[in-house]
């Protein structure tokens with residue numbers, strides 16, 4: 001075996017997070033590491049890559065026992081962690097970033113022409129159209145991740161750690177990324193692949209290790225493994241149903257935009273959201289989905305067009321104005337969206353209420369706290385207490401706090417941008433139930449998502465965007481064919 005981890009234990013402030021965990025990785029294998037939010041996946045990987053040590057346990061790599069003191073040391077030994085928030089240097093070009101390690105090794109002496117030619121040749125081979133001379137600071141999140149992937153690919157590492165690698169990639173990039181993965185495997189290299197996406201495990205990975213509450217529950221081949229069985233291994237729930245039955249939409253129009261345009265990003269967008277409706281909006285990265293809901297929310301100013309709320313013209317000055325009119329918004333990027341990492345879970349969940357208090361609107365704080373307790377139970381938040389600082393929660397649990405905050409906000413129109421990114425299947429099913437209840441209550445939800453299954457499973461209707469325009473509208477029965485319209 002190329003890599004084995006045995007009897008790994010780890011506690012944080014007396015709280016056991018990993019309990020006698022074992023993990024193994026063979027040569028030329030893509031090995032999925034799965035489990036609910038907070039199950040301990042990142043902790044295990046952080047121990048392997050030397051971010052922090054285990055309390056006890058052994059790691060054997062390439063036939064000898066190791067304990068890396070830092071990710072840099074792990075990298076020097078051939079274990080490459082590809083981070084989601086990439087550690088590329090923004091002022092250097094794509095090619096310079098890709099060959100950074102080489103440049104360091106040779107003390108800065110490098111043949112520039114050859115470096116650019118190599119980078120271009122690599123992208124061409126992978127069918128990826130990215131200019132190697134562009135500065136990384138000008139790239140989108142997904143382009144940056146692809147550069148990190150190319151850098152990993154061109155390194156001489158033997159093991160790659162990838163945490164939710166496809167989460168920010170558009171459909172075309174996903175295809176190229178999968179090609180990268182398969183080619184790495186064909187070269188005899190191995191990948192530890194953390195994901196909440198059942199489809200990715202079954203289609204791309206060879207074996208899967210499942211953790212539940214910091215313990216091993218299974219390690220098995222993905223050959224012959226069904227989606228139902230895998231979702232049971234992850235959740236421990238045999239009858240987990242991801243999508244609830246849909247609520248009936250009403251005939252009342254809640255929100256309407258007519259001929260909305262903004263700069264070169266949005267063109268002539270007219271749409272209606274009905275009371276009780278979950279309206280899906282999808283399209284490729286850069287198609288204008290996020291810009292559209294930010295404009296509806298008053299965060300971006302429209303150049304022309306009109307907005308009507310319950311039949312009345314509405315001009316939103318800014319996002320605060322939108323909140324005061326009953327809009328709620330979940331940003332796709334939790335780090336930009338005002339999670340207060342040094343504050344507790346409860347404070348983060350009630351942050352919109354706290355802002356009301358600052359504005360002099362009186363609220364019953366006790367009732368507010370009770371709601372928070374109910375909500376955290378409903379969202380299945382994994383935390384030590386309601387006062388635990390957000391930065392100590394796992395990534396998925398942070399995301400749940402952000403979604404939960406907007407779901408308890410009493411908004412009547414919810415604008416959700418990729419709300420379930422990084423969230424495990426059990427919590428997703430819970431968020432879907434809450435969304436459905438809000439819709440059944442007559443509220444309206446716009447759901448921007450790149451997950452076609454999510455849109456088909458949850459929405460009453462979906463709109464497809466391309467280059468800032470609405471190009472298709474699909475009724476419920478057409479939703480399973482959504483990919484054909486992309």
Ligand SMILES: Nc1ncnc2c1ncn2[C@@H]1O[C@H](COP(=O)(O)OP(=O)(O)OP(=O)(O)O)[C@@H](O)[C@H]1O
Nearest residue numbers: 012017037038039040041042043392393394395396
């Ligand atoms: N530095 C820390 N201090 C205290 N608790 C921590 C710390 N780091 C992680 N934890 C806790 O350890 C548990 C496991 O977290 P971990 O990040 O490993 O989960 P995960 O399986 O990667 O989850 P996700 O799918 O959400 O990324 C969580 O309950 C988390 O709150």
